[in-house]
Amino acid sequence: MDVIVGSRLCARRQSLGMSQRKLGALLGVSFQQIQKYERGTNRMAVTMLVRAAAALNAPVSFFLEGVGPQIDAPAQPRLHGGDIMVAQNLAKIEDRKVRAAFRTLIRALAQD
Structure with a gap:
């Protein structure tokens, strides 16, 4: 999961032509930390993911879509x-x- 989120972070950053150093500055972390996030070595906290999504002008769902178990909507009781x-x-x-x-x-x- 961390690798998938990290690869999407990397892809979005690169598509904007943004350096790891620039993204790190926007998020208040070092470019080395951005590298670790992008490789999936370090897990991003939800708050950091939200901040990264804002910095990269992307919805949080961009990073998480299709990751993890897919849960069906709960069955609704049938009412007559x-x-x-x-x-x-x-x-x-x-x-x-x-x-x-x-x-x-x-x-x-x-x-x-």
């Missing part, structure tokens, strides 16, 4: 018309304690 009406009516109950009691009852009844 009556279920939606129950939820809407529950939201209309103004008393917090009564709403909480109904939620507790629903959870208890839904247990297998």
